Amino acid sequence: MRRSFGVLTVLLAFSLALAACDDGTAPGGEGTLSLLLTDAPGADIEEAWVEITGIYLQGTFVAGERVWLLEESTGLIDLAQLSGITMDLVKDVAVPPGVYAQLNIVIGDAVLVAGGNVYTKPGSSHPDGRPSDGLLECPSCTETGIKVNLPGGAVTLESESKILVLDFDVSQSYGLDAGLSGAWVMDPLINGSDFQTTGTIQGTVSLGQDVTLPACGGGATALSDFLPMAILDEIQRSGDVADDGSYRIAFVEPGDYSLSFESQVSFDNGDVLSFDATHPASVSVTSGGVAEADYTLVDASCTPSGS
Incomplete structure (x- = not known):
């Protein structure tokens, strides 16, 4: 395994939809933000299920205030099925103008299948009811969420519409516990990039x-x-x-x-x-x-x- 101490939308179809728009300006002076989720898979990881329970921006709009893009569960998503394609995570959410230095994703349940064995985060279960064979630890899965690495360190929104691709890198996000406990450790690495560039x-x-x-x-x-x-x-x-x-x-x-x-x-x-x-x-x-x-x-x- 890689480290020891990672509705589906075809991109072409999404590109055509973008091209069909008259311009990228959002109404009312606010910008809009859409998020697409993709994955760089891990060769030895068969399934990588995650539940996203929240996504928020934090920046210069109001000091310390979060701008929530998603405040409900996505259900379990198998990241291993997203290689080379994307899924709509958030679409055309109105966002006040500003410079946002943080985009955070809050993880709920998580399940990993590797080597034929099922590993679960405490309280989680495989969507098909398969029994758990071991523990999936996620020390960084806190209420503050996982920080996304943004292009240039921040995202600026004015009155335009912006689309970010979020790459949840499975190959770099999962590894065997260095203590040889048999558990797997989930330390999510998520990179953001501008879809249009x-x-x-x-x-x-x-x-x-x-x-x-x-x-x-x-x-x-x-x-x-x-x-x-x-x-x-x-x-x-x-x-x-x-x-x-x-x-x-x-x-x-x-x-x-x-x-x-x-x-x-x-x-x-x-x-x-x-x-x-x-x-x-x-x-x-x-x-x-x-x-x-x-x-x-x-x-x-x-x-x-x-x-």
């Missing part, structure tokens, strides 16, 4: 000469166990690798991103899969553009549990 990073992951993937975690490993990453200041994005080695990191805010990768993958049985790879040091993402970056694995090894 985002770009894409994509490429391939391939094996170098004489490099083979070892068995690890009680079974065969694959290129999909590798996790490419792109980093810009506090923004950390990751991409899911397909069986053919292709990967894609979508909805990326424009900028110069340092490239990296997850060097180790920990499995439930204690085995650790380690990678070394060559790749470009950085890529530049432009609005609406596609940046290409390929990874070559130069080493892959497995350290058995207890070694």
Whole structure:
């Protein structure tokens, strides 16, 4: 598993709906804000259910006052089903003009399925009634909510309509408890980006000469166990690798991103899969553009549990 201490709307259809609007001005001098939810999946995570019970902005409108965008439960949402598509989370909510430095999401219930086992946050249950096999801890799931990493550190709303894409990065949000208790820990990483200005990073992951993937975690490993990453200041994005080695990191805010990768993958049985790879040091993402970056694995090894 990745860390040891992550009504559906096709984007094209949403883009066409935006293009059909006469302009982006909201009535009455207030701006409107819509939020779309997507996911960068974790290769070994089968289901990642979360309930969102509230979303609010906080900023310069009135000191200390929250502007609520959502004050009711969404029900359980399976983030693992949102790779490459989005769902409407909040649509056209009127927001007073101002600069908002915080966008917070309040998490209620949470359920994780990994390795065939079900892990639940206390008080939560799987939507299909599957029994819980273990604990899902979420120390940051407090009443104040999870802080979203906003593009440029804040969102400014005047009289226009704005759309933000929220990437709930499953691959970086879940990990096994470092204390080897058998529990999983949920530490949500959520990045926000402007829908109308985002770009894409994509490429391939391939094996170098004489490099083979070892068995690890009680079974065969694959290129999909590798996790490419792109980093810009506090923004950390990751991409899911397909069986053919292709990967894609979508909805990326424009900028110069340092490239990296997850060097180790920990499995439930204690085995650790380690990678070394060559790749470009950085890529530049432009609005609406596609940046290409390929990874070559130069080493892959497995350290058995207890070694």
